Amino acid sequence: MRSRGITVLIIWLLGSLMPASGDDGYRLWLKYDKISDRAYLRECGKALKSVMVTGDSPVLRAAHEELVAGLAGMTDRDISDVQTLTRGGVVVAGTFESSPLIASLLSDVDPGTTGKEGFIIRSVLRKGKRVTVIASDGEKGVLYGVFHLLRLVSMGAPVNDLSVLEKPAVALRLLNHWDNLDRSVERGYAGSSIWNWHLLPDYISPLYKDYARANASIGINGAVITNVNADALVLTAQYLRKVAALADIMRPYGIKVYLTARFSAPTEIGGLPTSDPLDPAVTRWWSDKAAEIYSVIPDFGGFLVKANSEGQPGPQNYGRTHADGANMLADAVAPFGGVVMWRAFVYDNNVPSDRAKQACNEFIPLDGLFRSNVLVQVKNGPIDFQPREPFHPLFGSMPSTSQMIEFQITQEYLGCATHLVFLAPLFEECLRSDTYARGQGSTVADVIDGSLFGQSLTGMAGVANIGSERNWTGHLFGQANWYAFGRLAWQPGISSATIADEWIRMTISHDSRVVEGISNMMLSSRETAVNYMTPLGLHHIMARGHHWGPGPWVDGGRADWTSVYYHRADTAGIGFDRTVTGSNAVSQYFHPLSEIYNDPATCPENLLLWFHHLPWDYRMSSGRTLWDELCNRYDSGVRQAERYSAYWKTLEGRIDDEQYRHVMQLLNIQVKEAHWWRDACLAYFRTFSRKPFPAGIEEPENTLDYYRGLKFYYVPGIKERE
């Protein structure tokens, strides 16, 4: 009776307010629920029954707390601390340096093997007792090792014969928060910013620590906490106290805080008549500001800068170059070990003939001119986080410059927070793209991890999808994108399938059939979205402003902010001619890629209309005409979305109730919006192709005028009403 009562109580406590409620998503992939497989529970209970964390520091205390909490939760036992190795089943964790015991348990390991952030996890027999060692050259490595072990247990991996060596491939693994000081989040779809500036530094929300834990668990070691469209206010003493409070919370989890630097800050908050980067008073202002920042945040990471782009001020306002601007800031933070990340996402006030070419035009001439603590931060593609783009031609084109990549985790162009689109395949596709910069086998990943050009200052940034919604990301599957970014920043070679498998098991279910079904859905979901939004290389045809729904008809105003600029549909055909006889953007890619892209016969079909304007009856590899293929792709995207919804329905009762209901509602929205995308785009493009729909493709539900006339207000992620 008592034990039944306790079971009831446990079930009750697991819930939130509602009688039949379940998992609200707050715990992310760090659920630490009791292991359900009995044999595995016994195995872990025996192998991982006590811990010994050698050394003492904030980072090691965080590692210790996490290890105990995680093991206690999953093995359903008290986890004791031991001081000596008299029994087996102990997890020993610490740095080589601080612990002679660890050095002796792993006597074959040379110093420097793991580096400060890497780690070894190994099952070791000592005097007949089995212990599990987590060791690193640095305490952050110990913390990452702890999270890795907990992940192995969460995944149900064998724990008796462990031999793991992991090291991050990239030095700076950062989230970029486009969070404003008023708590709005640009392109954020998960509620307001988690940073409660008004209450900082006096009120420390429990969210902050849990945010830091989640990031540490996937190896993220930095957070740019303010929007690239920057507000100088955050650099004032009043706000730096608030930033410092956040840095204090994140420090034990190995996370450095970075800020965006408003280039005109010397004028706006410093009272200087100019912000010219070559003006000595400006240089001094930034040096003083850096010193002030480091006096309250000794491990401050540095600045991220968006300059001379979309209205942001920058060095060009004073006739200076991006390098002048970046180097001035780099000099300010260099004495303290800080870095400057300078975004290559720029465009001119003059509309270029092809915006895709602009970053190369502006930045390649600057190669070699940047300070050693500057990274040029380049978006994955040359336009702007589209469902599919070719990789950015800057990658590989600046061999003497540290280049970091910027992915967008938040789904600005991918259905906001209501579409299930697993982004690992998008990230992976880009990272594995061959730039041919040093001949075949020069992948984007090789550029990013520094191996191609021998750089040690390397980085990967992801624009966060995090907000104050209870489940952090709005859509449960948004968590998978945050997770995937961290995993790939740690190890760009890891596959999307592996990431999906890990995330599903930790977040939703261990049932292998469920895992397989959800994994299939996730792994195909990006292609599905490409199909119902922008198949065959189409891009930038979404509604103006909020970027949420379709808007292929968008015209007027600045040309490269319209859709017609990009799709160029006319009665002759569709697509942007970027060949040598067109904008010649193909020439920004290395041989032989430039030739491959230049020829529609060799250009990958999924990028065809990115590089080519082709007639409506152009013959595709399927044997269909371009028009028919376009129709089929749009339709297949819709059908696939419908399949997701139908599949999810079969999960009722097999997964957590609240997760089920939450995702079911969102998948139904996705189906509806996939229809909307298909119908609106095909109704529009038909006015140019003047051809009938191929057999099996339904007429759009409404007229083109209907779709063009739809108005939405207060769409999240932007500040405009409409």
Place this chain on the structure above:
Amino acid sequence: MRSRGITVLIIWLLGSLMPASGDDGYRLWLKYDKISDRAYLRECGKALKSVMVTGDSPVLRAAHEELVAGLAGMTDRDISDVQTLTRGGVVVAGTFESSPLIASLLSDVDPGTTGKEGFIIRSVLRKGKRVTVIASDGEKGVLYGVFHLLRLVSMGAPVNDLSVLEKPAVALRLLNHWDNLDRSVERGYAGSSIWNWHLLPDYISPLYKDYARANASIGINGAVITNVNADALVLTAQYLRKVAALADIMRPYGIKVYLTARFSAPTEIGGLPTSDPLDPAVTRWWSDKAAEIYSVIPDFGGFLVKANSEGQPGPQNYGRTHADGANMLADAVAPFGGVVMWRAFVYDNNVPSDRAKQACNEFIPLDGLFRSNVLVQVKNGPIDFQPREPFHPLFGSMPSTSQMIEFQITQEYLGCATHLVFLAPLFEECLRSDTYARGQGSTVADVIDGSLFGQSLTGMAGVANIGSERNWTGHLFGQANWYAFGRLAWQPGISSATIADEWIRMTISHDSRVVEGISNMMLSSRETAVNYMTPLGLHHIMARGHHWGPGPWVDGGRADWTSVYYHRADTAGIGFDRTVTGSNAVSQYFHPLSEIYNDPATCPENLLLWFHHLPWDYRMSSGRTLWDELCNRYDSGVRQAERYSAYWKTLEGRIDDEQYRHVMQLLNIQVKEAHWWRDACLAYFRTFSRKPFPAGIEEPENTLDYYRGLKFYYVPGIKERE
């Protein structure tokens, strides 16, 4: 060992993501945790072991679900449904009409005794078996009865000899949400609006149902879900679908949805050239709009209107009266049973000599001119939700008009979401005030409940403090104010002490010493805030715009939006002369109150400077001069806030950890800000009094210039940056 492990697990499960975390506040006062007192657990387990809800409808299903969940949680047992009364320990719930069984169990009760919303709970012996009956004339009464029984159990009340008859004193018990369609909340301090307009109607957040449950549990039966500063957009078909989805969720909990009506909607969204309420096209537009609304929300409650106030459009724009405007809308909704709530919070474009007088001047002449389905909604005091105001002189002055009262639950002028200020004493003080409208004993409550003038259309509105913060209200103790409003709207005679006792036991602790300590803090907290902010009848001396901190120096711009207009401090003295020789606002009160207020010797000291401009050396009842008394009041407020913080520290380990930490941080902020209020106000008023501080009062920590120079940005609750 095993049971210890389970204990650890339970502690773990009680938490959220963090190892040592606890109650995040989401469950509000509906926690339904297992009863900790063993004897009481046995008693309830025996008396309340199964349920029988007769009849079937959405409301009764909601009642059933709640009853089962609540009893299962608290008694830690499965609660079974029974169809017949063969055993004892059954809770039988239903309406008299639908259930012959209930009618027979309560055969002495006449039809109509409870009304549709009231209920009887009675322990009955039937064939030797004890059953608990919850019965009502209406299904909403059954729902309220269920929540009442669950509250009794949550409180630890005996359940074997119940005999309860409860009926609401007021018909419309409404929350007013000042929530905008962009999810900002005017004067909201608990994050963004819980209404996710973008995702409605397709995504139904679990929050909505829990919001409805919480309201139903305290008898709230309506929600105006949009800001009084209204956006006509919500009246479009696109948004009405969203509103209808919310109404569908709230209906089973007895809650009607209301909207604010933008008076210029016929022009803004209807394409009409005018919104003149006497124009036939305008009248027709509103009638058609009402019909459209009721076609999707059959039980739509009606409109709340803020017109010709603070820039809102209204009938006066067309030379019409408030009555013309209200009646036009009232005629539109009357065929469907809707009401119009017309706010009396108005002020002229011309600055009045005394803003406190304006509502009476404008509305008393209209008494008797409003349709029978119009309520005039009057704020509790004549200015604007100050820490203390006299009751509004309109109460009792419009005998032929239904008047409802508007309280502010959100703490616009009371420290936003960081000050612990229990508002029940403020509400109670107002409700118990004697208007003398029909001689002694004509309290505000008697006006509001309709008894004084025989009205049946009665109402009480509270401006909600609810947002998407996990604990709904930002400050845990903000929940108590939501709770208190509901309880007082149900029964204006209930005491603050009773409400505090209920809330603490359901939310924090059953430990009687803890309950007593927290109750003492709560019950004195409003007076504490009055003392450190606006003692002795001072009012409206807060900072401009955000209303958060002190700003007695605010001057310039519209006079009645400044502080100096209200405190009138000069070297001669301080206070607003509203006597017969001053603005004569006293004359708006009935005899003998007008005379009592008119004479400083009889005027209550806590309203002294509201009604009188008095010299700095005016002798107070304490024997101190006015200046010394003012200093002492400010200082005592600070001291009291410090005592709260010190007391709360003693609760560490005696209450939930997360609740402890959350409130501890906020109380420390409150202490800091109490100092700020005292120091800034005294430093400022000293420039007029030119007197030293009395013994024991510390010098302000900073100079007056420092306080005047403080700037804050992005303060919650307003849209301006500063």
